[in-house]
Amino acid sequence: MSGARQPDRETIYDAYVIDEDRRVIGVVSLRDLLLAPPGARIEDVMRREVVTVSADAPRDEAATLIEQYDLIGLPVINGGGKLVGVVTADDAIDVIEQKTTDTFQKQAALAFGRRDRGGPVVVNVLEARITTLWRLRIVWLVLLVFGNILSGFGIAAFEDMIAANVALVFFLPLLIASGGNAGSQASTLMVRALATGDVTLRDYARLIGREAVVAAMLGATMAVAVSLIGLLRAGPEIALVVAAAMVAIVVIGSLIGMPLPFILSRFGGDPATSSAPLVTSMADVVGVLVYLGIAAAVLDVA
16 A cells, blocks of 8 residues: 655645555544554554545535535545545635635625636626626616515505504514515525535425424514504504514515525525525515505404
8 A cells, every 4th residue: 555645735634545556545644643653554543434525526515525524635536436636625715715705696686707617707896897797786686676566566555554554654664674684584594504515405394394483483572572662653553463464574584585595406596596685575575465464454453
């Protein structure tokens, strides 16, 4: 057996032991070598459980393995199991940083970058032209503007009730923002969990139930605070409407935001594109209808 030579590598903390056919059979750290008794054989010092990655695997897979097993280096093998190189932790950090950047940009609905030889090239915001920044942002914003028109239609449908209960308008921004924020939080958590491999599509049913319970608890807690304001400002009927709407809107917003990454993954899309603006716009439209619908039901009875 022999050690794989790496005179030009970024790290020499680990040495990979190979056989006559260059197949990896073990790994030994520099510390183990220094502390080994004189005359000890490499096969007695080395660890035989070696994590490897295929040369044909995506860069993300290598980065994930390094992060998962807290490795300094990761041996790369070809189809025949022979050692062809080593990926270092520094390389993995670069990949993770690029992936994180892409994810944040997609979540913000910013289509930064272009495809160049199969990989994304990120636009430098400081150096980009004004027209480039406008072009990359305008499509999403225009689409979301037309989507938010639905909120206006919902408000128009309840004009008479709003005119008779003007206090409802005071709470409208508060409630709608709460639904969008809850949905964005849920979406971000799921995008992160899918990206790190903490969850898979098979976990969807379990997670949707947990999210509903958590969202209900969050909504109920927020409802207590906002109902006190409603009670002081407009009386018990409005307080009841605001409290019930807060619970419903937070739950609905969360149940909009959480499944989107799973749905996109299921159909081969990028979970990160279930961006915060998209989730927020959807939650806004539904929130307006839910709030005013509850108000109509409660105040008509009252």
